[in-house]
Amino acid sequence: MKDVVDITGIPATTLRFYDKKGLLQFVRRSVGGIRIFTERDIALLRLIQFFRNVDMPIQEINQFLSLYLQGPSTSVQRKELIRSHLDQLKADVEDKEEKLAAASFLDTLFSEKEKYLDQGDLPAILRKKDIPQDMVKFFDKK
Incomplete structure:
Protein backbone atom coordinates (compact mmCIF):
# COMPACT_ATOMS: atom_id res chain seq x y z
CA MET A 1 0.00 0.00 0.00
CA GLY A 71 -14.38 -5.85 -21.63
CA PRO A 72 -14.61 -4.01 -24.95
CA SER A 73 -18.24 -4.95 -25.54
CA THR A 74 -19.25 -2.30 -22.98
CA SER A 75 -17.44 0.64 -24.59
CA VAL A 76 -20.70 2.25 -25.77
CA GLN A 77 -22.18 2.15 -22.26
CA ARG A 78 -18.96 3.59 -20.81
CA LYS A 79 -19.01 6.46 -23.30
CA GLU A 80 -22.67 7.12 -22.48
CA LEU A 81 -21.86 7.19 -18.77
CA ILE A 82 -19.08 9.72 -19.31
CA ARG A 83 -21.25 11.86 -21.61
CA SER A 84 -24.06 11.79 -19.08
CA HIS A 85 -21.69 13.06 -16.40
CA LEU A 86 -20.41 15.74 -18.78
CA ASP A 87 -23.99 16.88 -19.41
CA GLN A 88 -24.56 17.07 -15.65
CA LEU A 89 -21.42 19.16 -15.20
CA LYS A 90 -22.57 21.54 -17.96
CA ALA A 91 -25.97 21.89 -16.29
CA ASP A 92 -24.23 22.60 -12.97
CA VAL A 93 -22.10 25.29 -14.62
CA GLU A 94 -25.18 26.91 -16.17
CA ASP A 95 -26.88 26.90 -12.77
CA LYS A 96 -23.81 28.46 -11.11
CA GLU A 97 -23.56 31.10 -13.86
CA GLU A 98 -27.20 32.04 -13.30
CA LYS A 99 -26.59 32.32 -9.55
CA LEU A 100 -23.44 34.36 -10.14
CA ALA A 101 -25.32 36.78 -12.40
CA ALA A 102 -28.06 37.19 -9.79
CA ALA A 103 -25.56 37.74 -6.96
CA SER A 104 -23.65 40.25 -9.10
CA PHE A 105 -26.91 42.07 -9.81
CA LEU A 106 -27.66 42.29 -6.10
CA ASP A 107 -24.15 43.51 -5.36
CA THR A 108 -24.48 46.26 -7.96
CA LEU A 109 -27.99 47.16 -6.81
CA PHE A 110 -26.95 47.34 -3.15
CA SER A 111 -23.90 49.43 -4.05
CA GLU A 112 -25.96 51.87 -6.12
CA LYS A 113 -28.67 52.22 -3.47
CA GLU A 114 -26.49 52.08 -0.38
CA LYS A 115 -28.29 55.02 1.22
CA TYR A 116 -31.49 52.94 1.40
CA LEU A 117 -29.63 50.09 3.07
CA ASP A 118 -28.14 52.48 5.63
CA GLN A 119 -31.70 53.53 6.47
CA GLY A 120 -32.81 49.90 6.70
CA ASP A 121 -35.17 50.30 3.76
CA LEU A 122 -34.65 47.03 1.87
CA PRO A 123 -38.12 47.14 0.22
CA ALA A 124 -37.13 50.39 -1.53
CA ILE A 125 -34.22 48.56 -3.12
CA LEU A 126 -35.70 45.24 -4.11
CA ARG A 127 -38.85 46.15 -5.97
CA LYS A 128 -39.90 43.92 -8.82
CA LYS A 129 -39.59 46.83 -11.27
CA ASP A 130 -35.89 47.14 -10.32
CA ILE A 131 -35.16 43.56 -11.33
CA PRO A 132 -34.01 43.21 -14.95
CA GLN A 133 -36.33 41.16 -17.15
CA ASP A 134 -33.74 38.39 -17.63
CA MET A 135 -33.49 38.00 -13.82
CA VAL A 136 -37.22 37.95 -12.98
CA LYS A 137 -37.49 34.21 -13.56
CA PHE A 138 -34.53 33.58 -11.27
CA PHE A 139 -35.93 35.74 -8.47
CA ASP A 140 -39.34 34.12 -8.79
CA LYS A 141 -37.91 30.63 -8.16
CA LYS A 142 -39.27 28.92 -5.11
Missing part, protein backbone atom coordinates in the same frame (compact mmCIF):
# COMPACT_ATOMS: atom_id res chain seq x y z
CA LYS A 2 2.84 2.40 0.86
CA ASP A 3 4.33 1.93 -2.60
CA VAL A 4 0.98 2.75 -4.22
CA VAL A 5 0.66 5.88 -2.06
CA ASP A 6 4.17 6.94 -3.14
CA ILE A 7 3.49 6.23 -6.82
CA THR A 8 0.04 7.80 -7.07
CA GLY A 9 0.04 10.42 -4.32
CA ILE A 10 -3.36 9.10 -3.24
CA PRO A 11 -3.44 8.91 0.59
CA ALA A 12 -3.83 5.49 2.21
CA THR A 13 -7.07 6.65 3.85
CA THR A 14 -8.49 7.45 0.42
CA LEU A 15 -7.41 4.05 -0.92
CA ARG A 16 -9.14 2.35 2.02
CA PHE A 17 -12.26 4.44 1.38
CA TYR A 18 -12.20 3.40 -2.30
CA ASP A 19 -11.82 -0.23 -1.24
CA LYS A 20 -14.71 0.06 1.24
CA LYS A 21 -16.91 1.54 -1.54
CA GLY A 22 -16.04 -1.35 -3.87
CA LEU A 23 -13.94 0.71 -6.28
CA LEU A 24 -10.90 -1.54 -5.93
CA GLN A 25 -12.72 -4.68 -7.00
CA PHE A 26 -10.04 -5.21 -9.65
CA VAL A 27 -7.13 -5.41 -7.17
CA ARG A 28 -6.07 -8.93 -6.31
CA ARG A 29 -4.99 -9.97 -2.83
CA SER A 30 -2.33 -12.29 -1.61
CA VAL A 31 -3.16 -15.33 0.49
CA GLY A 32 -2.52 -13.12 3.53
CA GLY A 33 -5.03 -10.53 2.30
CA ILE A 34 -2.49 -7.93 1.17
CA ARG A 35 -3.46 -5.98 -1.93
CA ILE A 36 -1.24 -6.64 -4.91
CA PHE A 37 -1.32 -3.70 -7.34
CA THR A 38 -0.25 -4.14 -10.95
CA GLU A 39 0.61 -1.37 -13.42
CA ARG A 40 -2.93 -1.72 -14.80
CA ASP A 41 -4.33 -1.31 -11.28
CA ILE A 42 -2.29 1.87 -10.82
CA ALA A 43 -3.69 3.20 -14.11
CA LEU A 44 -7.23 2.40 -12.95
CA LEU A 45 -6.53 4.12 -9.63
CA ARG A 46 -5.46 7.23 -11.51
CA LEU A 47 -8.65 7.02 -13.55
CA ILE A 48 -10.71 6.76 -10.35
CA GLN A 49 -8.91 9.82 -8.96
CA PHE A 50 -9.54 11.70 -12.20
CA PHE A 51 -13.24 10.84 -12.04
CA ARG A 52 -13.37 12.02 -8.41
CA ASN A 53 -11.63 15.26 -9.41
CA VAL A 54 -14.42 15.94 -11.92
CA ASP A 55 -17.01 15.23 -9.22
CA MET A 56 -18.23 11.91 -10.60
CA PRO A 57 -20.22 10.13 -7.89
CA ILE A 58 -18.79 6.91 -6.46
CA GLN A 59 -21.77 4.93 -7.78
CA GLU A 60 -21.08 6.07 -11.35
CA ILE A 61 -17.36 5.32 -11.02
CA ASN A 62 -18.26 1.86 -9.77
CA GLN A 63 -20.59 1.40 -12.72
CA PHE A 64 -17.85 2.53 -15.14
CA LEU A 65 -15.32 0.14 -13.60
CA SER A 66 -17.77 -2.77 -13.70
CA LEU A 67 -18.41 -2.08 -17.37
CA TYR A 68 -14.69 -1.72 -18.06
CA LEU A 69 -13.92 -5.03 -16.39
CA GLN A 70 -16.52 -6.72 -18.62
